[in-house]
Amino acid sequence: MAVKNSVLAAAVSVVVLSLAGCSSGGGADGEKKDEGERAEQTGQADLASRPAEEIRDTAVKAMKSAKSFTAEGTITPADEILTMKVSVSDAQCTGSAETGDSGGFQMRGKDGAYYMKPDNAFVEGKLAAFLPEAARQAKGKWLKFKGDNQFGLCDKNTMVDSLMQTPGSNGSGLRKGKPAKLDGTPVIPVTSEDKKSGSTVTFYIADDEAKPYILKREVEAKDGDKPGTVTFSDFGKAVKAETPPKDQTVDVGGLGR
Secondary structure (H helix, E strand, C coil), X not given: CCCCCCHHHHHCHHHHHHHHHCCCCECCCCCCCCHHHHHHHHCCCXXXXXXXXXXXXXXXXXXXXXXXXXXXXXXXXXXXXXXXXXXXXXXXXXXXXXXXXXXXXXXXXXXXXXXXXXXXXXXXXXXXXXXXXXXXXXXXXXXXXXXXXXXXXXXXXXXXXXXXXXXXXXXXXXXXXXXEEECCEEEEEEEEECCCCCCEEEEEEECCCCCCCEEEEEEECCCCXXXXXXXXXXXXXXXXXXXXXXXXXXXXXXXXX
């Protein structure tokens, strides 16, 4: 949706930008994009024996290839804690997000359209501050808009790219931990450190050649606090999003032009 001051950029930027910056880092997908494919071509079978960057890239590819998954947990944009639970597939999404005192919203995506239903606190705060016209129409309504590349929480590939970002340039500083278990499942920890802040982000990747999914993403501050943890589950489970009734929907495509 090419709209100046769009409802997403204005009101949901806290969500999208937090996803893009919650690991204080640069891009994760693209620095060594072909490594997983090269490993497959050479017949390398032992995931745990591969370099950290290659394990990470293999996991990214697996997540994007998964028919669906559910992401649940917290991320930490500036001065706020965002709690979310979102189920996404290639075609649909459904879930919710809360930002504490700033309120929250429900979200759905289906057939190329995306819907957000903010609660009163979100309407009166963030939405009213950035897009008053939408806020005046939003109470008790679903806001409808287009543009899956803008609503990162409701687009599978965008979510994966955002949550897999790591500190440092071109994914530098990734290190592989010793094989471990996460709730009984063998995993390979892959960690990256932000040398400036001392914080780390660790991805717990299933030690499974067929399904090397990311099972957990954990941010740890220098003082040992863990302000952001997201778990991934329900891989392949059907995601069913219902289109909100028209009389409960406000199409914001024309706002802010």
